[in-house]
Amino acid sequence: xxxxxxxxxxxxxxxxxxxxxxxxxxxxxxxxxxxxxxxxxxxxxxxxxxxxxxxxxxxxxxxxxxxxxxxxxxxxxxxxxxxxxxxxxxxxxxxxxxxxxxxxxxxxxxxxxxxxxxxxxxxxxxxxxxxxxxxxxxxxxxxxxxxxxxxxxxxxxxxxxxxxxxxxxxxxxxxxxxxxxxxxxxxxxxxxxxxxxxxxxxxxxxxxxxxxxxxxxxxxxxxxxxxxxx
Amino acid sequence: xxxxxxxxxxxxxxxxxxxxxxxxxxxxxxxxxxxxxxxxxxxxxxxxxxxxxxxxxxxxxxxxxxxxxxxxxxxxxxxxxxxxxxxxxxxxxxxxxxxxxxxxxxxxxxxxxxxxxxxxxxxxxxxxxxxxxxxxxxxxxxxxxxxxxxxxxxxxxxxxxxxxxxxxxxxxxxxxxxxxxxxxxxxxxxxxxxxxxxxxxxxxxxxxxxxxxxx
Numbered sequence: 001x002x003x004x005x006x007x008x009x010x011x012x013x014x015x016x017x018x019x020x021x022x023x024x025x026x027x028x029x030x031x032x033x034x035x036x037x038x039x040x041x042x043x044x045x046x047x048x049x050x051x052x053x054x055x056x057x058x059x060x061x062x063x064x065x066x067x068x069x070x071x072x073x074x075x076x077x078x079x080x081x082x083x084x085x086x087x088x089x090x091x092x093x094x095x096x097x098x099x100x101x102x103x104x105x106x107x108x109x110x111x112x113x114x115x116x117x118x119x120x121x122x123x124x125x126x127x128x129x130x131x132x133x134x135x136x137x138x139x140x141x142x143x144x145x146x147x148x149x150x151x152x153x154x155x156x157x158x159x160x161x162x163x164x165x166x167x168x169x170x171x172x173x174x175x176x177x178x179x180x181x182x183x184x185x186x187x188x189x190x191x192x193x194x195x196x197x198x199x200x201x202x203x204x205x206x207x208x209x210x211x212x213x214x215x216x217x218x219x220x221x222x223x224x225x226x227x228x229x230x
Numbered sequence: 231x232x233x234x235x236x237x238x239x240x241x242x243x244x245x246x247x248x249x250x251x252x253x254x255x256x257x258x259x260x261x262x263x264x265x266x267x268x269x270x271x272x273x274x275x276x277x278x279x280x281x282x283x284x285x286x287x288x289x290x291x292x293x294x295x296x297x298x299x300x301x302x303x304x305x306x307x308x309x310x311x312x313x314x315x316x317x318x319x320x321x322x323x324x325x326x327x328x329x330x331x332x333x334x335x336x337x338x339x340x341x342x343x344x345x346x347x348x349x350x351x352x353x354x355x356x357x358x359x360x361x362x363x364x365x366x367x368x369x370x371x372x373x374x375x376x377x378x379x380x381x382x383x384x385x386x387x388x389x390x391x392x393x394x395x396x397x398x399x400x401x402x403x404x405x406x407x408x409x410x411x412x413x414x415x416x417x418x419x420x421x422x423x424x425x426x427x428x429x430x431x432x433x434x435x436x437x438x439x440x441x442x443x444x445x
Contacts, residue, residue, distance in 0.1 A: 009274060013274070013278060016278065017278075017281060020281060020282055020285045021285060024285060024286075024289070025285055025288065025289035025292070028286075028289050029289060029292065029295055029297055030297050032297075033297055039318045039322070074300075074302075075300055075301040075302070075303075076302060076303075077303055102338075106300040106301060107300060108298065108300050109297045109298070109300070110297075110298070211298075213298055214298045214299075214300070217296065217298050217299050217301075217304060217306075217311055218298075218299060218300055218301040218304060
């Protein structure tokens with residue numbers, strides 16, 4: 001090792017460069033975002049996912065749901081012809097992906113600060129899941145979909161996740177968690193702990209709290225966009 | 231002794247370098263180190279400093295990047311957004327109470343449900359004497375009532391057991407200042423006073439009875 005110092009400096013330089021280019025600016029721009037304290041009821045938002053839901057996040061990562069589903073509601077305004085006139089519309093809002101139907105909103109950077117891993121995703125083969133918790137009434141509906149998506153949506157592209165469930169003989173009474181799906185006589189289909197965690201995670205996915213400061217900055221009358229001729 | 235081969239073949243047969251010369255060459259190489267002179271170190275340092283400064287500059291002026299903006303159509307005003315952290319007004323606090331307790335019947339719009347639940351927007355009751363509406367919220371109301379020219383006859387649940395005095399004051403302040411209503415705020419002290427005056431009462435008020443109060 002003749003050039004130890006040069007090697008060390010070279011390696012340090014390469015790491016410092018990528019750190020300076022990717023980590024430092026991002027941290028500078030977003031690192032100060034903290035939980036928002038509601039001035040009225042003093043609650044903190046966003047709150048951390050409860051234990052089971054946090055475990056479900058790991059299952060979500062494990063099963064690669066992120067390859068087909070995004071978790072980011074965008075506020076993009078497109079225009080289209082409607083009755084001969086150009087009208088503005090927001091595709092994500094129109095698909096009811098934006099949480100509260102009365103006050104739809106995009107995903108803000110702050111929404112993700114409590115996530116251990118951020119599953120933004122890139123491909124939308126399936127619907128955006130950032131607010132999926134507002135669309136499903138309970139875990140049973142989710143189990144049904146995960147067990148066999150094709151039974152919910154005909155020819156669905158989503159792969160069945162039947163391996164998250166267990167078919168077992170009914171001992172004594174039927175389990176309260178048993179799925180309403182066809183099972184062999186005397187048997188029932190029940191979710192495994194992984195399925196339960198995943199469902200808890202999905203039901204917890206909802207950004208319903210609207211941060212006043214963000215709302216104020218992101219509001220833009222659609223007329224202004226039409227004027228801007230996009 | 232004669233040479234076994236003609237001299238012209240000598241370079242092929244004999245090693246060009248002797249052991250000695252090889253060792254000398256190695257020794258030289260072993261001693262050779264590119265010198266990290268001060269000049270080289272300084273220029274590497276300067277390069278890093280320039281890169282760092284450039285990153286900081288770019289980050290700082292990232293096209294008006296704002297971590298709170300998600301809408302790609304939003305163009306931040308010159309000088310950036312001004313943060314507003316408005317004071318917490320009684321009306322704002324009352325909005326919370328309203329959204330938690332009253333919207334099932336009177337709706338978020340304050341318009342009620344035609345024929346069933348009377349509106350609060352544009353209601354003379356809301357902007358009228360505070361003694362009446364404090365009583366309505368405390369013990370509830372039951373009986374024919376005319377609000378904004380329409381007749382209603384329903385039951386409003388009492389809130390005396392659920393809401394505290396300041397919550398009632400705040401929610402009334404809210405409905406008196408929202409949806410175009412403009413009436414002075416209701417003080418928690420007034421609610422406390424009326425609550426003690428009506429302490430024994432559990433029956434809901436009949437609107438006709440209330441009209442006698444605060445005339």
